[in-house]
Amino acid sequence: MGLARAWSVALFGVDGVVVEIEADVGAGAVATQLLGLPDAALHESKDRVRAAIRNSGHDWPTQRVTLGLSPAALPKGGAGYDLALASVVLAAAQSVPAERLATTVLLGELALDGRLRGVRGVLPSLLAARRAGLREAVVPVESLSEASLVDGLTVRGASSLTEVVAWLTGDDAALRPAPPPEAPRPVPTADLADVLGQPEARWALEVAAAGAHHLLLSGPPGTGKTMLAQRLSGLLPPLTSQEALEVTAIHSVAGLLSAEAPLVGAPPFIALHHSASVAALVGGGTGLAKPGSASKAHRGVLFLDEACEFSRVGLDALRTALEEGEVRLARQAGTVRYPARFQLVLATNTCPCAPPKEIDCTCTPKDRRRYLAKLSGPLLDRVDLRVKMRPLTAMTGAEVSAPEPTAVVRERVLKARTRAAERWSSHGQPWRTNAEVPGPSLRQEFALPRQTTALLDRALTTGTLTGRGADRCIRVAWTLADLAESDRPDASHVAAALEFRERRASW
Structure with a gap:
């Protein structure tokens, strides 16, 4: 059918490396292959993403799906890539436009019913994305206040894959804007x-x-x-x-x-x-x-x-x-x-x-x-x-x-x-x-x-x-x-x- 790409971030300590995620949907035996040194949690994301897409009202491609995470030699782990993987598969299957994925970093873990769950390391991930020149970010709603601390990025929050799909198709009101950064709260200390x-x-x-x-x-x-x-x-x-x-x-x-x-x-x-x-x-x-x-x-x-x-x-x-x-x-x-x-x-x-x-x-x-x-x-x-x-x-x-x-x-x-x-x-x-x-x-x-x-x-x-x-x-x-x-x-x-x-x- 097609080829599409999206962006996520791999964390090494508090240093982030932007990861390019590519999806190829084409002829071949029906299978889903994930490349790029994934760990066990990331390897399982194929099944989580497939269930989340189906339960959000969309069809999983009935052809061979190849997912590549680059740099290929960089070890990658965790469930924070789920949202980017789901979005790039839908774009490669031509279910959603791919234009907004070109400048957007996507972070979040997907539940089987399509709900978006928070992940660790949102702040250092967005700092790395800003350094790489990306201009927009989509994160789970519960991480939105943390994401708002990063200047220079247009940050939006989503609670489900359905909302992200609506935003990708042009509905700007589908995602929540980031609130203004809050001042640190005073911490009580003993005298x-x-x-x-x-x-x-x-x-x-x-x-x-x-x-x-x-x-x-x-x-x-x-x-x-x-x-x-x-x-x-x-x-x-x-x-x-x-x-x-x-x-x-x-x-x-x-x-x-x-x-x-x-x-x-x-x-x-x-x-x-x-x-x-x-x-x-x-x-x-x-x-x-x-x-x-x-x-x-x-x-x-x-x-x-x-x-x-x-x-x-x-x-x-x-x-x-x-x-x-x-x-x-x-x-x-x-x-x-x-x-x-x-x-x-x-x-x-x-x-x-x-x-x-x-x-x-x-x-x-x-x-x-x-x-x-x-x-x-x-x-x-x-x-x-x-x-x-x-x-x-x-x-x-x-x-x-x-x-x-x-x-x-x-x-x-x-x-x-x-x-x-x-x-x-x-x-x-x-x-x-x-x-x-x-x-x-x-x-x-x-x-x-x-x-x-x-x-x-x-x-x-x-x-x-x-x-x-x-x-x-x-x-x-x-x-x-x-x-x-x-x-x-x-x-x-x-x-x-x-x-x-x-x-x-x-x-």
Whole structure:
């Protein structure tokens, strides 16, 4: 009968590749053949699409149907191609005009009765389609609010294959237009005023928020480690428009978005139980790997409570992400990359028995070493701030002045972050926080005087500090200077940064 083509998108992590879908209906034995490295879910789409077309009042071609997905060597999977496959078959069979398919990307899974179901990854898919020059998109109605976040595309929503067929035949009113993008909804956060005492830990939390540094809280149970960690995201500034799209794209691929709140505008806070697997931490799965908690916490906070109860393999799997800000997952079907620039907060007891007072500990030295060894030296070397929590006493609840609320501390954090962003941008650099500044730039373009870094030189000479640790001390020193509204760190800031690394919990 004929040949037609349509467009869809294959996702590799949060990167999309536009896929050209061709349908040939012609002479030959009656059969349907799907080409282009489909996975099991996509291979089954032949039967779903055939049933959806018949139940929508149209005839499936009684000739040989060949469906090709190009690039042919690119692995493809999922049910998101169903709508494009159905449309291109109908166009090749000359049941609908093919003109509108030439510039339109189609996404959605079809039910057997022709209803259109939502799929994951609509936002990154449409961003890829826009880059490829496509001008229109048809998505499921439930994904319409997410799709409206993409500028430069005319987005329409459909609830069934019947509506899409009507639109292809010229009925512009058959599909729903995209609503205007909604502003991100405020996310309620717990207040820092709820935490009593712990002045050192509160100060470390403020420094971590101001410079995007990683933090380790250790101490007896019930001293407020978890409470402090849960309040870190409330100190962070809202995401920029570009950061919000990055985070929303990851959450879209992970299936975490809702129609009521399609845009993630606040830094995410992700907390994991210590029984989490390596795949849950950094991502994994069969076929192309799915994002893990490290990527879901991109531009936000990843909190690991009872860190020494996690597997050492899982904790060490975070090391590359802490250093490079992304996770690379290699599988047989291909390698995907997920952004993972998060702030890591670790909370742990100092021994397995975890008594309220250390003098009551019943653990042997071997037990303590085995317990604390879960936090390996290379992992701890990437943690900028280490704080030992104080046991609560009767005096802690009777402070002379009330604890500072989140709003007061957040104002200081925002000022420090603004100073850092303006400083780096004035030198033509893209960094927004001190934690992002590369080590070579710290030592060359923004080198501090020798007398300022004398303590670091001494620690490097004695072997108590690594080169990576020295770079991280300098980053913390810049953050302390920003909080003090100083132009450059001095020796006291460097000494305070070094002290944060030397506050060990017993390891």
